[in-house]
Amino acid sequence: MTDDHILEDKSHFRGVWVFLEGRAGGLRDVSTQLIGEGRRLADLRGTPLTGILPGNGVDALAERAIGYGLDRVIVVDDPMLEIYRSRPYAQVMAQLIRRQKPEIVLFGASKNGRDLGGRLHAILETGLAADCVKFDIDAEGNLDMIRPSFGGKSLAHILCKKHRPQMASVRRNVFVAPPHNPDRRGEIVHEQVELSEQDLDAKLLEFDEFTKEGGLRPEEADIVVSGGYGLGDPKNFQLLQDLADRLGAAIAASRKAVDSGWVPKTLQVGQTGMTVRPKLYIAVGISGAVQHLAGMQESDKILVINIDPKAPLFEIADYGIVGDLFEVLPELIRQLDALKGGGVAGQPALPAEAR
Ligand SMILES: Cc1cc2nc3c(=O)[nH]c(=O)nc-3n(C[C@H](O)[C@H](O)[C@H](O)COP(=O)(O)OP(=O)(O)OC[C@H]3O[C@@H](n4cnc5c(N)ncnc54)[C@H](O)[C@@H]3O)c2cc1C
Structure with a gap:
């Protein structure tokens, strides 16, 4: 033709x-x-x-x-x-x-x-x-x-x-x-479309729906707590999880954290990962490369926690905390627990207007 x-x-x-x-x-x-x-x-x-x-x-x-x-x-x-x-x-x-x-x-x-x-x-x-x-x-x-x-x-x-x-x-x-x-x-x-048995290239034996670790998908969550290379070690993702539990949030990550083998690829936000659009995106130890922005910049509100005041992600942040995540996160968790009188894992602890 x-x-x-x-x-x-x-x-x-x-x-x-x-x-x-x-x-x-x-x-x-x-x-x-x-x-x-x-x-x-x-x-x-x-x-x-x-x-x-x-x-x-x-x-x-x-x-x-x-x-x-x-x-x-x-x-x-x-x-x-x-x-x-x-x-x-x-x-x-x-x-x-x-x-x-x-x-x-x-x-x-x-x-x-x-x-x-x-x-x-x-x-x-x-x-x-x-x-x-x-x-x-x-x-x-x-x-x-x-x-x-x-x-x-x-x-x-x-x-x-x-x-x-x-x-x-x-x-x-x-x-x-x-x-x-x-x-x-x-x-x-x-x-009507004519289909024959030859059009069936695969046979369904069993259907097992895939769910992300922890059950809550970052693409569906109202709050996403996302960790980057600044966390320094995979075990420090537990700190993110502790914060996420108190907020009823999903965990996500930058590609550098994924490529370092700290968390699975299914949690990666960005150009070669997923796109999220939560009410609140909390970026912890993430610098703000354009490829990361591509997956989260449409979030309603963005909170950035980074030790470097010049981190590019601050440019699109609604709220920013310049500080060491190993001090900021435990303090946030302490304050949330105080607010909730102890904090309940998996339940939103912030008042609606703060979410
Ligand atoms: C084709 C292509 C596709 C890509 N796709 C993606 C993608 O989908 N998603 C993605 O995320 N990236 C993607 N990247 C990679 C991207 O360019 C960046 O390399 C990556 O996003 C950087 O990850 P990071 O911010 O976690 O790490 P870094 O850039 O190393 O930043 C770490 C940050 O942590 C901060 N920090 C360090 N210590 C502390 C502390 N104690 N407390 C607080 N803050 C601290 C530092 O100040 C720094 O800002 C892609 C790249 C290419 C070329």
Whole structure:
């Protein structure tokens, strides 16, 4: 197929799609966050916003998804789609895209979304910009897909001018989910896609949901206590844990702490880790490299504890304590215990306005 042919066809593509993922009977929050951004883009383009929901018995989920701002949901219901599997899901999405020709398709940069987007861009011979942090529409109506480049030191603007659909993935917590409106009405469309046993590349023997150590996920916690190389030794993460227990907070870490083998990679915040957006992010012994900022700078409030008053993280801090963490943390813990009359592990101890 020549580029000219593709350009000629471009005008046939219309509409913004969001790939929807379910989890524990609800929608993954990256999906609801994408609906919010998808709504904005669809309004800018003057086209409808559609959610794509492959699954098994997912009508109730489709109804709920509409409340976040969709105009319609395309449901593909099939027992083979009960859980995510690469081939059947890619088959479903590719067939739907070929049939209905959306101009923009957005995926959450979850494990499944990354897998699906990567496969689809090869199948459909179009582009995919991964881990976008912002979108815009250029003067010609193309999607401007903006993502960090050069280790997070600059932002790249990626345009997919000659191919459709324009596809992008976005990590969790980059956008804020819109409020759910149960009165919002939309259309639910059931589409059939032919799937055969050959499309099943894997057989599900058992499903064991992965949870992070300690149970509380930093991406979901209201308060995150994050430790860096300044902690000096893995055993000092216990001090962070003591503080986190009193605040009902999750533990996270910088890459240098992870690369030193002190804590698992699953706790890493930043460009090559997770993105968090808690009400309060407490950074302890973390200098504030751009790659770390990329994962936490959208937190509502940031408290920095660092011995070096020139640490770059102070520049984006709402509150800062210049001091030795080995003095500051025990003192904070003492004060929290005094406030709570002893402190209860796992319970929030701060008054709501301080959280
Ligand atoms: C491609 C690429 C991707 C990357 N991705 C990530 C990523 O996802 N996440 C990430 O975090 N980094 C990432 N990095 C690494 C990043 O550039 C930094 O090296 C890293 O964030 C530094 O970690 P740190 O702040 O814990 O360590 P340091 O920079 O060494 O800072 C330690 C801090 O602790 C303070 N300190 C020391 N002692 C004490 C004390 N007693 N009390 C209080 N403070 C103390 C020091 O003043 C210092 O500011 C990436 C780098 C590259 C090149």
